[in-house]
Amino acid sequence: MDIKKSLVLLFSSYGCFLFGQETAIDTVYVFDNQMSKVKLFHKVNTLRPEDMQKNSTNLSELLRFQSQVYIKENGRGAVSSPSFRGMTAQQTAFVWNGININSQFLGQADVNNIPALGYDRLEVKSGSVGVVYGSGAIGGTVHLNNSLAFNKGLQASLFSEAASFGTYNNLVKASFSDRKFSFKLSGNYSVSENDYAVEESRNYINRNGEYANTNLNFAAAYKITPHHQVSWISEFFNGTQHFPVFFDSQTKTKYETQNVRSLLVWDWNTSKLNNVFRAAYTEENFQYFDNISHPKSSGGTGKNYILKNDFNYFLNPKWNLNIIGEFQVNKGEGYMSGIKNVSRDVGSLAGLLRYFATGDLRFEAGIKKDFVEGYRTPILLSFSGNWNVATWYNLNLNAAKNFRYPSYNDLYWQPGGNIGLKPEAAYQFDMKNQFTIAGVKLMLTPYYIRTKDMITWLPSSMGYYSPVNTSKVRSYGLESQLEYEKKYGRHLLRANLGYSYTKSVNLETDKQMRYVPLHKFFGNIDYRYSFLKVYVQGTFNGLTYTDSEEKRSEAIQPYFVMNTGISGTFLKNYTIGGKVNNIFNEIYETMAYYPLPKRNYSVYLNINF
Template structure:
């Protein structure tokens, strides 16, 4: 009955919309990201920036954002931490669709190849009203782009580096006035057998490989009526590092399929974006790589989502976002059998720009979720421009994370009575501009209630409970300089983050939350020669809940040079960890010391 109600509701919305308004030539499928960027702190990393850290999404985010990345050795399991929150409190969004695992409630960054995307967006702060469960600390947006009227463009990129590492991508794009086609095939692999002799560490059994096939198609029936389809097929294998040759070698395999079909319609005062999506995640863990799988599972999500925007006056609009999901899974070796879940949501947003200087919006969301009570969510934000030199934005929101299938049904230990995590947060950004300089300062505060924590109840059984309350607060700053003169172009960016995340039960800093973090990125281009430097500092990080053990602070320096020998041919060379630092992002697992990579890019 619930499925039929939602189906009729979406059909009714579509029937209200006719086609009269022109589309722009380049658009994100995630049409909400541009709207939230008006008041939220966001970062966009385009294809050129992605190629500077093409090895993994972990490297890209570690060196080009404020996010702390935990990685169990290079290429192994990796997860992000926004503003002192956990990996489960980060939403991964693929073309506007939340793709967090329905088993774990999070995403493994090293199972998301950055070469599959033309843009990686980062949104800081809560976004559950639009992006759903997990969008507490922030969200990472993996975007594909639809182009029209661009003709044919082909790109080949290949990189070879230390430890038998290779990263390659082949992309072909074609578009005319009404049709757009985008094909992307990429592959990454590495023996990953690096050593840290000073610590007698060898990354044994650390090899990995992944392949991704991405296809996007769009067609305009007329200037205001567009169909699109984006799909992704991903296959990967990760071996988990061992510390001694005598240990049993293990591995983890993942196969992912994502398909998204959409229909955009426009009229003079209304816009509608209707999406149908199917997501499938299949994973297997092998406790011994020479034997059959030990555990695994397959998760399937069927999603209907509609985004209706109505301009009610010259300066104001209502935006209704409705979504229905049907989730089902099948576990192996975990006690999880065949859980199923129906859920739906209604989000209503009102946006108003009363003048060129003042913009504000209000949002509210209610979820209807089978088997547990979901919270009422809200958001409020505003932006005020004093002049060209200063803007201030304010964001207040309530966000949540829903219990996952592992939280609810893992046997023994799962608890079907778990409540969702909720958070209340506030942030205020101050943005200054002077000539070629821009400065942003963002203090924030977040209070998280009913955080889900797995506790050991017997020597062999762990169980989740809603017990923790956490206060996270801090300051994010960003200073950039961008200038072109003659054949020269300089872009530099300095960011610093101070993060306190306190477990209110024991009054201690949360694990794996560095107090201090800083990034410096400098890009210089002269004629056909380009040069870049990346510096990342990470402060002391506690690895236990009692602040008795910590990882030492470290500073990592990367640099690279590119030569555009023609409009179709580019060579590059990169040195990672130039100063040969010894460092860890997770206890026991060391990261590589100095290593090298050379790359070739062809455009045709």
């Protein structure tokens, strides 16, 4: 086992570094090495493959039922955007194995154009980690992580699901590893006619709602020497979304996207030093068809070339110095959008100092300077402290300054782009209080975020929309979470319940921000006995305004949706299961005028070879 992983294990267990001690277990290599450090100072919700399979339809459904993120979805499988702590989708960063993958054009990610299956872990983090993950990581981050195991031999698995509305999900994985080499390959294909109907909501039929997604992942790692390892991971995604229309007489439209992500990593580890060098290439291609029978009417191609170095030096068991340098070249070209061969150089230098006084107290201080071509950027600061006050009480404090620079659409879209925009800036603070009594963990986290120069698209005097730095936003609230796990003989009970209160106000109008519910609840309860598993999950959303004037007549009404599932494992390697979604036939929307399905069903088979 390499020394870095030994240190991470000890780091996580005791809150300090103890040199020269290793644990004789198989190494698991994680491409995003910063996540292990983030977890020491921030609450991170981790979803495993078995959690992801509960909501395998798409990533929107997965985040809606298993995290505190609010998801705004234009119908099942269509355009979808997230919101953390009252912030916008552009202020949410999606991070693929340590690399920010938000679109250079939109400044955000379409949640339904990211596969829900195929990752080894999905991690959700509320609040800023901008010193580590860069521009846009203000409201929160969603991490799509893969890992490689060594000394596991040959393994393979197949997941196949059939569901309502002509929906099929298939995932196949294969891996091989020995003491020095590890390899993994996975492929995911999801397709749906998606022709559901909700008669109670204006006789809605999800016309032209079909979609199809194909995703391929490849990863490999090789230990050159005891102190040096090289690894490579690549992902290829191809998606087609048909956008719903309200009447058969309307012209049908669709959207196609092709994404490529590739990351090469060189790890150098000694007892005191760890250096991770990354070279990455990401590419986004998209085409919009304003008539599905005609050629594309608009589109674009974005290419990002990324070099990143992450240097860790362990001064002694109490002090750790982390320096992160990054340089990117972002290129973009649009079709019928006015964006012609634009390019932007982006660099950053960050330093983090971590101190571990005892096993009960630790803190981290960070500073970062970004260099964005054409912009003056602020110096970013962060501070995190974690204190085990008592055996039953843990206190965690976080304060940060972050920013987001404008996207290509904000700057160059024609007509409307505004090259005079300033970057957004945000200041935030949160305080996590964790109580542990009789195996029950209760976390209460009040938070406060103040944002200035928020970029908003508004009607102009010329009759079209244009972005301006207009809004100052204050967001505050409370996130709470309860976790419980109890194992007794062949019985296992696990519960994860969360509630969030979010007050996000545009200070120019003193009104709640659009599509920010005041109240959200989510919960998952799992029970296992021997070969049998049962789960129930639910989400509640409070009143959600869809306009900037808080008109209750236009608001999305509160709703509660519950799902359940059951599965059985036979002969150790064969699992058969079924799910019922929206048990109570709730009529609900997350985006005005686009209701989501009523009660629907699925059955699946999982085989491990």
